[in-house]
Amino acid sequence: MSFQLIERQILTSGKRQDIPEQPPVISTRDVDVYYADKKALDKITLDIPANAVMSLIGPSGCGKTTFLRCLNRMNDLIDICRVEGDIRIDGQDIYAPEVNTVSLRAHVGMVFQRPNPFPKSIFENVAYGLRIHGLTSSKSELADRVEDSLKRAGLWEEVKDRLDEPGTGLSGGQQQRLCIARTIAVQPKIILMDEPCSALDPIATAKIEELIDEMRANFTIIIVTHSMQQAARVSQHTAFFHMGKLVEQGETRQIFTSPQDERTESYITGRIG
Amino acid sequence: MTDLFTKVTPELKRRLRHERLFQWMGRSAIFIAIAFLLVMVGTIASMGVGALRQTHIELSVFLDPQELDTARLYDADYGRLVKKALRARFTEVKKRQDKRKLYNLISSQAEFTLRDLVVSRPSLIGQTVKVWFTASDDVDMLIKGNISSSTGNTQRRIDRRETRWINDLIAADQLESRFNSRFFWSGDSREPELAGILSAFAGSAFSLLVCFGLSFPVGIFAAIYLEEFAPKNRWSAFIEVNINNLAAVPSIVFGLLGLAVFLNTFGLPRSSPLVGGMVLALMTLPTIIIASRAALRAVPPSIREAALGIGASRIQTVFHHVAPLALPGMLTGAIVGMARALGETAPLLMIGMVAFVADVPNSIFEPATALPVQIFLWADSPERAFLEKTSAAIIVLLCFLVVMNLSAIILRRKFEKRY
Incomplete structure (x- = not known):
């Protein structure tokens, strides 16, 4: 606990007018994850502040995606995966027995590494989440929400004339923005992004990054990325994972300019990874 | 210029020879298969065409x-x-x-x-x-x-x-x-000039209808449960092994089961397409389950993640996204199983569908026979005129098969989606 306090002092001593002071939305304490007998995450303790972008960086296999998938319990789908420790979102333990993953995932949306639109029309892709959660009461309201979500995902102008065409017919970048529109349509508080740009070209990547920056006002975003530049561009906070351990976390600027741990330094300077 | 792109080393020559040899073997294999098929269809057609005239x-x-x-x-x-x-x-x-x-x-x-x-x-x-x-x-x-x-x-x-x-x-x-036209619109007869295929055709059609109605829903629901919901443990492995074994059980065993259970225990009508269809359904079920599970497994996991990620329940994920994508594969499996069931005689032997049936059945409860059984009965008859009837019945059976497979292809095209 004292370590936490010191760290917070380090954080608050820096210049960060752009980040409002708020209690953390997500807080994890001593989270261990096992795949069968293999330990994938070791005592992860991390606070994630609201309405900001936190990037999770680290070499391949360090556990950052595993950690991300703990936050909306996607790891439940893997039979051999076991999660221990305490993960709280707005103070609620999300692994408590009374928690239902359907409402959790409506609250904590996710965008995946490869764009994965449903093989349905563009409209249906966005409308699906609204339908299953019963979020709209009329057809016109549904259409409005779909339009609004597509606008917020920066895709409306490109697809407004072909909403009936299959979502799978769009380009990779458009597909990923469609997936983002689909996620924000159900109005989650938190959006998890698992390397959302790794399958995209630089122009599409730039569009998504711009979008992430805009979305920060309404959502808490946690993004896993392999690109250090991307982490530096889009995030306010960064956590560095290495071999299943959370090595260092803090303001992005501080992590990239004056890392405290030598492993962090090696990674961001390109010596490991 | 060097001869970099034209030089043929002995090693390269050997590789090219292997490639040519393999292609040649592949072509001759296809040629042999087609030749056999043509001989078979040609013989049957030339022998059966006479039955079209009287x-x-x-x-x-x-x-x-x-x-x-x-x-x-x-x-x-x-x-x-x-x-x-x-x-x-x-x-x-x-x-x-x-x-x-x-x-x-x-x-x-x-x-x-x-x-x-x-x-x-x-x-x-x-x-x-x-x-x-x-x-x-x-x-x-x-x-x-x-x-x-x-x-x-x-x-x-x-x-x-x-x-x-x-x-x-x-x-x-x-x-x-x-x-x-009598050949197509009447039932069997002792007199070859009066014998027709309709009662056997109707019997086969009714049996397959019952077979499809039972085995398709049961098969796909079993497959969906096993693939998407059942925990992967010793029990599910045991069930999987048993289903695979059932697919290889000789069909006459299913006939015996039908005789013992459907006829003797439940007292269902003997020789009826109802019981025939039930027995064929038992036989088709493992095929459909195996094919449906393979089709479900072929649906990319990203679709499941996408649905679960926006908060769809597991049931919604399966029935809104996974099952529709697997449906073409499931249908193909069902049609393959049904095609096998259509040609099956042995299980029908046990439940009394091997019989002289002159009346065309109007429902699944009336005595009936099936196309392969009719072919066998005619082939076994001494009259010379039954020879061409036998071949004509085989043509009808083959046409039935072709229509079934064609409809499967059309259905598959209709349901197929890109992902």
Whole structure:
């Protein structure tokens, strides 16, 4: 606990007018994850502040995606995966027995590494989440929400004339923005992004990054990325994972300019990874 | 320029030779397969095409008012009228034995043809009418050239004198070959010229309907549960092994099971397409489960993640996204299983569907037979004319199969989606 306090002092001593002071939305304490007998995450303790972008960086296999998938319990789908420790979102333990993953995932949306639109029309892709959660009461309201979500995902102008065409017919970048529109349509508080740009070209990547920056006002975003530049561009906070351990976390600027741990330094300077 | 791109080393030569050899072997394998198929289809078609035509004979029948009591038209002796007409046509025939031969020119069906005519138009009584009758199978065979004149006169089904009568009829334009619609619209008969495929066709169609209705829903729900919901443990592994084993069980075993359980324990109607379909469903079920599980496994996990990620429940994920994408594969599996069921005789043997059924079944509860059984029964019959019927029945069976497979392809195209 004292370590936490010191760290917070380090954080608050820096210049960060752009980040409002708020209690953390997500807080994890001593989270261990096992795949069968293999330990994938070791005592992860991390606070994630609201309405900001936190990037999770680290070499391949360090556990950052595993950690991300703990936050909306996607790891439940893997039979051999076991999660221990305490993960709280707005103070609620999300692994408590009374928690239902359907409402959790409506609250904590996710965008995946490869764009994965449903093989349905563009409209249906966005409308699906609204339908299953019963979020709209009329057809016109549904259409409005779909339009609004597509606008917020920066895709409306490109697809407004072909909403009936299959979502799978769009380009990779458009597909990923469609997936983002689909996620924000159900109005989650938190959006998890698992390397959302790794399958995209630089122009599409730039569009998504711009979008992430805009979305920060309404959502808490946690993004896993392999690109250090991307982490530096889009995030306010960064956590560095290495071999299943959370090595260092803090303001992005501080992590990239004056890392405290030598492993962090090696990674961001390109010596490991 | 160097010869970098043209130089052929011994090593490269060997690789090229291997490639050519492999392609050549592949082509010859395909050629052999096609040749066998053509020989089979060609033989069956050339033998079966004769069954599409049937010889008919025209006779002038005097509808004698003394024989036909207008109050009881249905019970009159029309056979006598037909025989009279034959005797009138060939007045030179006097001896009893010869008369019997003469009557054999016309099918035993003739009296019913005449009865139906008179009952529908009683005003014809007292007149002499020209009626076309179905010729007997022996006449038909002679016309189709299937009776060789090199066989000794007394051993032939049609001897020299009968041949003369027939030639006489031909000369008088009283004998002609017509399209044999009876083959498609009637049930089985002991007389080859009267035998039709419809009862077997209806029996097969009803059985397959029952089979599909039972095995498709049960099969896909079992597959969906096993693939998407069941925990992966020792029990599910045990069930999987058993399903795979069931797919390899000889079909006659399912027939025995059907006999013991469906007929003897539950007392369901014997020889009915209902029980036939149930037995075939047992046989088809493992095939459908295995194919459906493979189809579900082929749906990319990203689709499941996408649905679960926006908060769809597991049921919603499966029924809104995964199952529709797997449906074409499931249908293909079902059709493959059904095609096998269509050709199956052994399990039907056990539940009494191997029977002479002359009536066309109207429901799944009436006694029926099936196409492969009908083929077997006709192939086993001594009459020469059943030979072409057998081949024609095989053609009908093959057409049934082609239609089933075509509809499967069309359905698959319709449901197939890109992802």
